Amino acid sequence: MSYEITGPPLVSPWMMLSMSEARNDVDESKIVIPGQSVCDAPQQFMRGHGTYIRDGEIVSSLSGVVQQLNRLLMVKTIKQRYAGEVGDVVVARVVEVQAKRWKCDVSSRLHANLPLGSVLLPGGDFRRKDVEDEEKMSEFLKNGELICAEVQQVQHDGTLMLHTRNNKYGKLRQGITIKVPPHLIKKSKKHFHTLPYGMAVIIGCNGNVWVTPSLPETTLEEDGSHIHEFQVVPQDIRLTMVRVASCIRLLRDYSISIFINSITTAYEMSQPYDIKELSEQETSSRLAYLIAARLLQELQQQK
């Protein structure tokens, strides 16, 4: 039993960020807000995404960082909804079963499509999908179920087309989802990780992090149907899962980028604390500061 009533925090996460040294190497002149001039010699540059011309001057229409490609100037936003790129691993939730496709929520501007043709169905990889399969669609994936998929195509209006045509993709079973802002996810070659603590994480590029006892493996039964038995997760594995989930929430709250290294660092450094202490102001801000310092140090050593 614990009941703690405190006052408003003295140190906000943003103050933490400015205190840490991570911001030191950022060129402040490259950060712009809407309406701010992007360069001082507009004649020599062309305007790109996120900019417009006002009185012969190139002005930003977004808040973000100025990027230059030869003579092209563009502004890239830091915080935005998930945009999606081909090849991204996403963790999505089915919101609607339609004719020949599932609509999935990927916390993007539009719902993503998962066509019936791009999923792995029982009975062979390249079987044609017929009317019977269409009738049984809601048996494969129901509303509210979580899937892990890859972005196959980005359509011109920004709709994502997903596919799960690989054994490592597909329906996700037991576990914890943590929503984080998509800009905190660091892209890497691998987004599926089995951690040495007896559990696994899937870091979806769309900002959904999935903490699970084991990675999904679509093992098909002899008669071709998906049979899955509910197994209770053992207590020790559950505890490590909950701890990893709390660590990811801590990284999110203090705007530390999320990738395998930061998760394991946070996990190792959180060991002296109880899991529920990780969400308390005092412990979390101190721990976040130490984690950020450690990660920064590692980054500098790599250079």
Next chain:
Amino acid sequence: MEINLSDDEKLFLIAGVEADIRNDGRSCQDFRTIVLERGVLSGTNGSCRVQLGQTTDILTGIKLELESYDSATEKEAKQPMQFHVDFSANASSQFAGKGGDQYGEEISAAFQVAYSRSLDIMSNLSKTHLAEGYRWKINVDVSVLQWAGSIPDAISLAVIGALSDLEIPEVEVAPDDGGKVSIVLKRPRIGGNVRDEEVPVQMWRLDVQSCPLLLTISKIGTANLVDCSPEEECCIRSQLLIGIAKSVSTPGNDTYQTTCIKQLGGGLLEMESIENMIEMAQKTSIGLYEALAKRLKAEEKRKPGHSFLL
């Protein structure tokens, strides 16, 4: 409600709750961290803001009103507090339009019931009755700014916080013509060159140490738990809203009485589990009362004006 989980996620959560490990590392009896600050709204007579686990956010303001009533028709003294709960559409899209109205009415009715005997429970509340036919009416307005589960618990803390912040002016009642009375604000006499209107009015505060707390106790699987997160609220079988009031008869020998029980949502409960849930609410309220008293004492030293709105 707004969040939907797949069956397997729910099963995982329920099995976890039954093993006393919740998805955020708490045990079943644990509350998320509560942030309470008082005196946040300058336009009110008393105000308080409560945050639960950095997400659920409640703002409460109290306005006083001098009310006249017909003493001939009203034989028994009525409880002076009126509750109104409003759900902001910003809290969650489910409250947009008229979405939150019904839920708001349900909660304010529950508060009305829980506080119905507050004249007997709270030691100096009867002081709001000024004279025959006149009394202070205490309008408690609650606004839910952010929704992330266990709203009634957070509201009850915010209401107690605001009541403890409430300053009620002292008045002098003098008999007037025709059996009526005239009510004048009481100002201490300072003398000298100071005009009467410039002297601040004397104020008094309510004694809140026995204000009823309202707690939601939810049944998930076979376990009872307090302070549910939105994910946990999707898995609830049935939920009870229990009002507990502390009665301070002799110091160190507090007794706790149940002032209201109300079922929220659907589901069926056995008599035995209701008793267990009430027992749990009482246990929780002991710890919560203690933490609240500690926090309110710490708040007294704070200077007013450090509002979160600034």
